Amino acid sequence: MATVESPASPQLRSGVEPLRAGQGSSFIWRKLHSLLGIVPIGAFLLEHLLSNYEALKGPLAYGNQVKFLNSLPMVRVLEWVFIFLPLLYHGLYGFYIWLRGKSNVVYYPWAGNWMYTIQRYTGLIALAYIIQHVWRQRFTGVMLPENPYYAFHKVQVELSNPWMLAIYVIAMIAICWHFAYGVWLFAAKWGITPGVNARRRFGYVCIALGIGLACLGLAGIFAFVGPWYPSAPIPTP
């Protein structure tokens, strides 16, 4: 006797995996990424922009600042442990985070979603810029740790190329944006500002921080290209 053929239940494609409760180590890596963005990277950014600001006082003052920084105890160790390695990790892991997110700002063009997307692009600009910046200013050309008073001249030659100047200005704005919103994100995600009003108010603080840092950084850049020290000679201390 023939039986009624019942359709087999459809074989569903696998979707998003459920939570791997208590398994894996992505928590520590992700939190490390988040923390490193504030300390030491953010702290170093502040130091770097403040140091650059010394350039407004002229080649000698700038050279003195470079000399001071390079006279810190164990400066090469500090440089690698607190600057290069954290930057490398934050940049590469950040890129990995970007690859795993699926931006949908086209469909949901909300403010937070825009900021999510912009945070990724500014991060990429920052990573690309920092790689060339460290390579060209720290590891090639005149070695500034040994010749701190060449610092102003080295940067001025670099910025005499208008394309390079444009790259520096764009990267400065992108980095200050990325840091300022990163501070806001840190406070939100680590539960420092859980309240809606607290997040909004802290948002204003971070906007001021970002604008302030960008102004500070741009002022430092224009010390080299402005009318104050054209083709400055190497100062003698």
Added chain:
Amino acid sequence: MAERTVIFEIKRQANPDAPAVWERFEIPWRHGMNVISALMDIAGNPVTADGRQTTPITYDSNCLEEICGSCAMLINGKARMACSALIDNLEQPIRIEPLTKFPLVRDLQVDRSVLFENLKRVKAWVPIDGTYDLGPGPRVYPQQQETNYPLSNCISCTCCMEVCPQFNVETGFVGAATIAQVKLFNNHPTGKVFKEERLRALAGDGGVQECGYAQNCVEACPKQLPLTTAISDIGRDVVVQKVQDWLRS
């Protein structure tokens, strides 16, 4: 006099492996109609706009008053509840698609069991089972109720997960709804017995750390749950729990 009509473009798929096709429908306008009532009208007379006979459209729905959480779908590209999507407020032609982040069953029906599985993995319940009468539960003060009630409004519609850029196959992120329920049950005087287990669960792969704080969840939530506040609070609680675990291990 020309009868007033409503035009729909609906993305259909006969089974998980079939190709997706768009069908266009033109149905008579009725006062106060919503997307679900329109889908019912189409089911009553499943004929496309060009006069071709077709099958009724498959979709999930139940309560028709935005409380059961069944009928989430993409309406004009946005994830929302179909029952509360009033036709008069929508731009035509109204494009209807299934949610994109969940395995498709047929037409507009998707399998959202990942949310149920996530809720189980964080023990999103109050444990009261026992072999004897446990007596009345502890009192929940009105101040606590003020915090907890909005979180208890979750209808498991998965809109927050659909709109989340981090909720995808790569991350396996748990999504805002489950995190909000962890906060709800951790706040409960009896439910908090599982607090540490829930927080440890959320530190696993796909846990709260995957949140990118795009805040789409809180924008999309049809029940206005304070999802970003919950993620923030639970994010802190998970860090505190993990630090304690490391220091006490």
